[in-house]
Amino acid sequence: MSYEYLFKYIIIGDVAVGKSSLLMQFLDKQFTRDHDSTIGVDFGTRQLTLDQKQIKLQIWDTAGQETFRSIGRSYYRGSAAALLVYDVTKRRTYNQLNTWLEDLRRHCGSHMVIMLIGNKNDLEDQREVGKEEGEDYAAQHGLIFKETSAKTFAEVEEAFMLTAKSIYEKIQLGVLDINRDENGVKAGVVLHDRPTSFFRTSDRRCC
Structure with missing residues (x-):
């Protein structure tokens, strides 16, 4: 299928915050309660209008385990956007945001769009991090913010769409040069051998 631009995204955050579930919902509109932790990275594509x-x-989708952090970092470079995810029911994942954000800003371009996501907001009775805390953190660090539920699909589509809109606006304003690979955006091509609007594949690496 034809497309005008390609945007590279990464999803990062502590283990078990729901990164893979967010990706699965966005790509396939599916939720699996129990699945294996990501080893290295997973990969998928989808088109938007x-x-x-x-x-x-x-x-x-990068692994959250410390063992695989160095692998994930190799995918930071040349990304247009990052979804930085924490679990609203586990404060320790929120407390690790500074570490992830410092990593991003050390390895990525200054024009990267970063969306902070507080996931699992369907588990209100287990909440440990208030929505206003996420909003305040995002405001302090210049991030976009959404609370989501990978289980119910609440705000998942909107998180990806809002991030894509921000990247698109930067292109239109001339902030992002599509001819520079480090910006994570490329001019479109015509694909003749892909009959569906998206496909999924995996790149799982242990070393």
Whole structure:
């Protein structure tokens, strides 16, 4: 299928915050309660329509375990956007945000769009991090913010769409140069051998 631009995304955050579940919901509208932790990285693509143009998202889901952090970092470079995810029912995942954000800003371009996501907000009775805390953290660090539920699909589509819109606006304003690989955006191509609007594959690495 034809598309105007390709945007590279990464999803990062502590283990078990729901990164893979967010990706699965966005790509396939499916939720699996129990699945194996990501080893290395997973990968998927999907197309969206923005301003009557087709935009292809290339999304890399990175492992949260410290063992695989160095592998994940290799995918930070050349990304247009990052979804930084924590679990609203586990404060320790919120407390680790500074570490993840410092990592991002050390390895990524200054124009990267970063969306802070407080996931699992369907578990209100187990909440340990208030929504206003997420909003305040995002405001302090210049991030976009959403609370989501990978289980109910609440705000999942909106999180990816809002991030894509921000990248698109930067292109239109000339902030992002599509000819520079480090910006994570590329001009579109025509794909003749892909009959569906998206596909999924995996790149799982242990070393």
